[in-house]
Amino acid sequence: MSSSGVKAAGPGTPQLTVRAVILAVVLAMILSAANAYLGLFAGLTIATAIPAAVVSMGVLRLLGGGTILENNIVQTGASAGSSIAAGVIFTIPALIILGYWQDFRYSWVLAIAGLGGLLGVLFSVPLRRSMIVEDPLPFPEGKAAAEVLKAGENPGPGLKILAFSAALGALIKAAAASGMKLIPDTAAGAGFFGKYLGYMGTNLSPALLGVGYIVGLNIGIVVLSGSILSWHIAIPIYHAMFQGTDPALAASIATAGAEEAAFAIWSTKIRYLGVGAMLIGGIWTLFSLRKSLLSGVRSGIAAARKGADTNIAETDRDLPMKWMLIALVIFVLPLALLYHAIVAADPSVTSPWAIGILMTIIMIIAGFLFVSVSAYLAGLVGSSNNPVSGITIATILFASVVLMLLLGRESPIGAVAAIMIGAVVCCAAAVGGDNLQDLKAGYIVGATPWKQQLMLGIGAFSCALIMAPVLNLLAQAYGIGAPTAEHPNSLSAPQATLMASVAKGMFGGELPWGIIAIGAGVGAVIIALDEWLKATGKTFRVPVLAAAIGIYLPLELMVPIFLGGLLAYLVERRHGMVGSADESARDRLHRPGTLFAAGLITGEALMGILIAIPIVATGRPDVIALPENLQFGKYVGLAILAVVAWLLYRTGAKANPNAA
Incomplete structure (x- = not known):
C-alpha cells in the first residue's frame, strides 16, 4: 500500500x-x-x-x-x-x-x-x-x-485544489447576471466604422477559462480563428455588401445598435458557414x-x-459476444x-x-x-x-x-x-x-x-x-x-x-444553402491545410470540426477558451516543455492546473443549477438579484476574470513535471 x-x-x-x-x-x-x-x-x-x-x-x-x-x-x-x-x-x-x-x-x-x-x-x-x-x-x-x-x-492536495476552484467558480456564478447581478455575463463593445461593422467581446465565465486550459492552445487558436472568420470578416462583409439581399433582415438592423446588428446577421446568416464546415x-x-x-x-x-x-486472460476478457447480441435486441425493441x-x-x-x-x-x-x-x-x-x-x-x-x-x-x-x-x-x-x-x-x-x-x-x-x-x-x-x-x-x-435548423430545413423549412455551400468550401480549405500540416510533420494541427465550432458559436465564448489554452502553453513554457515528446511528464505537469480548471467548471455549473431552483419556485428570474446601486460593470468582471486566470496559471506553474 x-x-x-x-x-x-x-x-x-x-x-x-x-x-x-x-x-x-x-x-x-x-x-x-x-x-x-x-x-x-x-x-x-x-x-x-x-x-x-x-x-x-x-x-x-x-x-x-x-x-x-x-x-x-x-x-x-x-x-x-x-x-x-x-x-x-x-x-x-x-x-x-x-x-x-x-x-x-x-x-x-x-x-x-x-x-x-x-x-x-x-x-x-x-x-x-x-x-x-x-x-x-x-x-x-x-x-x-x-x-x-x-x-x-x-x-489531499488534489482534493484541496478541486474544492477551492469549485467554490471560486460557484461564487462568481452566483454573482453573475443570472444570480445576484453584481457583474454582467459578458464584456463587449461594437461600433460602425463607415460601412464596416466591428464587434469584440468576451464572456466572463471562469468555466470557459477552464475549458480552454484543458483543451490546450492548439484547439484554442483554432476555435478563436473560426470565430474571427465569422465576426471580423464575414459579418462586416455581409453588412457592407449583402444586407440588401434580405429586406427583412436589413429592416431589422436599420435601427439597431452595432452589437444587436452583429448578432442579428450572425444568427440568421453567418453561423451557417459553420454548418457547411461541419457537414x-x-x-x-x-x-x-x-x-x-x-x-x-x-x-x-x-x-x-x-x-x-476459456483460457483467455482476465485482463483481456470483454463482455461475451452472445450476451451482447441478446442485450442489443432487448435495448433496440423499446426504441423501435x-x-x-x-x-x-x-x-x-x-x-x-x-x-x-x-x-x-x-x-x-x-x-x-x-x-x-x-x-x-x-x-x-x-x-x-x-x-x-x-x-x-x-x-x-x-x-x-x-x-x-x-x-x-x-x-x-x-x-x-x-x-x-x-x-x-x-x-x-x-x-x-x-x-x-x-x-x-x-x-x-x-x-x-x-x-x-x-x-x-x-x-x-x-x-x-x-x-x-x-x-x-x-x-x-x-x-x-x-x-x-x-x-x-x-x-x-x-x-x-x-x-x-438542419432538420427543419430538410422538411419544409428554409436554410441559406448558399452560405452553407460557402462554409463547405471553407471547410475543404481547412481540411487541405490540416493535411498539409500532417504531411510536413507539424505539431500544430487545424481540425476542421473544431474550426467549424468556432465559426458557428459566438466570438465571446471563444475568447476565454483561447485565453485558457494560452495559460496552459505558458505553464509548459515556464518549465521548458513546449513541444516535449515526454507525454507522461506533460500530463504530470498539467495535472494540478487540470484539476483547478475542472473545479471551476464544476462549481460554476452546479451553482447555475442551484440558482435555477429559487427562480423556478418563485417564477422570478431576478429573485436573488441585488439592487441596481450594488451592481458593478464589465470592468469589475474583467478584473475578476484576470484574477482567476492568474490563480489558474499559478497553480499550473507550481507543478513539478518530474514528480511521480
Whole structure:
C-alpha cells in the first residue's frame, strides 16, 4: 500500500465492489448535471475521468483505502456523466426548439439517453482489441487518467485544489447576471466604422477559462480563428455588401445598435458557414476512417470467435459476444416502439410500423458506424475534443434524406423523427468514445475490460435517470434557445439549435444553402491545410470540426477558451516543455492546473443549477438579484476574470513535471 492508501493491482485485486459502484453512480449524476448546464451554455462538455479519479482516491481513503482498480472503476462509471450529458444536450433540446415538446418528457428522455448510452457500450466493445491492443491509438485522456491512478499520490492536495476552484467558480456564478447581478455575463463593445461593422467581446465565465486550459492552445487558436472568420470578416462583409439581399433582415438592423446588428446577421446568416464546415468535416472524417471501421468489424468477429476460449486472460476478457447480441435486441425493441409512436402520430402515414422499423435499422447502422468514428477520434484527440456534434449532423442529414423519400418533404413529423434517430446515435457515439478512453486507462493499470464495460453501462443509465428533471429545471429558470422577453439571457443550446435548423430545413423549412455551400468550401480549405500540416510533420494541427465550432458559436465564448489554452502553453513554457515528446511528464505537469480548471467548471455549473431552483419556485428570474446601486460593470468582471486566470496559471506553474 502506498502512503495514500491506494493498493496496487495484483491477482484477485477487488474491482467492481459495492462501494465503488455507489461512488461512481453518485459522481456520474453530479457531473452529468454540471456538464448539461455547461453544454447548453457554451456548446462544450469536458471529460471528467481525472477529477473523478482524484475524488475516488480521497473518498476511498477515508473508507479504509481502495485499490487502484476500484478507483479505476469509479472513474470509468463517473466519466459517463460527460458522455450522456453531451449526447442529450446536443440533440434533445431541439424538440423544444422545434415546438414538438413544451417540456422534457421523462420516459422519452430516459429511453433515448439510457438505451442510447447502453448501445454505445455494446457497439464499442468489438473495437477495444483493434484500437487498444493490436494497433493502439494514443488515447491521451485515458493515459492521463492512468498516470493519476498509478501514481498513488496523496489525494489531499488534489482534493484541496478541486474544492477551492469549485467554490471560486460557484461564487462568481452566483454573482453573475443570472444570480445576484453584481457583474454582467459578458464584456463587449461594437461600433460602425463607415460601412464596416466591428464587434469584440468576451464572456466572463471562469468555466470557459477552464475549458480552454484543458483543451490546450492548439484547439484554442483554432476555435478563436473560426470565430474571427465569422465576426471580423464575414459579418462586416455581409453588412457592407449583402444586407440588401434580405429586406427583412436589413429592416431589422436599420435601427439597431452595432452589437444587436452583429448578432442579428450572425444568427440568421453567418453561423451557417459553420454548418457547411461541419457537414464537409463529418463526410471527410468518415472517409478518412474507412480503414479503421473495417478493422473494427473484423476485430469484433475475431473477438467473438475467441470468446469461447476459456483460457483467455482476465485482463483481456470483454463482455461475451452472445450476451451482447441478446442485450442489443432487448435495448433496440423499446426504441423501435418509440419510433413507431412518433410516425403513427401523423395520420397521413399509411405504414407506421414499416417506417418505424426502417428508422430503427438506420439508427443501428449509423450507431455502430459513428461509435467507431467517435472511438477513433477519442483515441487521437481525447474525449473533450471529440466532435460528436459533427457526427450527429451527418446522421440527421442521412436520416432526413431517407425519411423525405418515405414521408415527403412537407411531413409534419419528419424533422422530429430525424432528431430522434440522431439523439440515440449521438448518445451512443459519445459513450462509445468515452468507453474506449476508459478501457485504455484500464489496459494500462491491469483492469478487467468486461467489468469496466459493465460499470460504464451502469453509469450511463444512472445519468439518464436525472437528465429530464435537470433539463426541465434549467429550461424553466433560464430558457433554452433564442432569447425571449421572459428569458433574455437564455441558454443558447448551440448544437441543439443547429440540429433543429438542419432538420427543419430538410422538411419544409428554409436554410441559406448558399452560405452553407460557402462554409463547405471553407471547410475543404481547412481540411487541405490540416493535411498539409500532417504531411510536413507539424505539431500544430487545424481540425476542421473544431474550426467549424468556432465559426458557428459566438466570438465571446471563444475568447476565454483561447485565453485558457494560452495559460496552459505558458505553464509548459515556464518549465521548458513546449513541444516535449515526454507525454507522461506533460500530463504530470498539467495535472494540478487540470484539476483547478475542472473545479471551476464544476462549481460554476452546479451553482447555475442551484440558482435555477429559487427562480423556478418563485417564477422570478431576478429573485436573488441585488439592487441596481450594488451592481458593478464589465470592468469589475474583467478584473475578476484576470484574477482567476492568474490563480489558474499559478497553480499550473507550481507543478513539478518530474514528480511521480
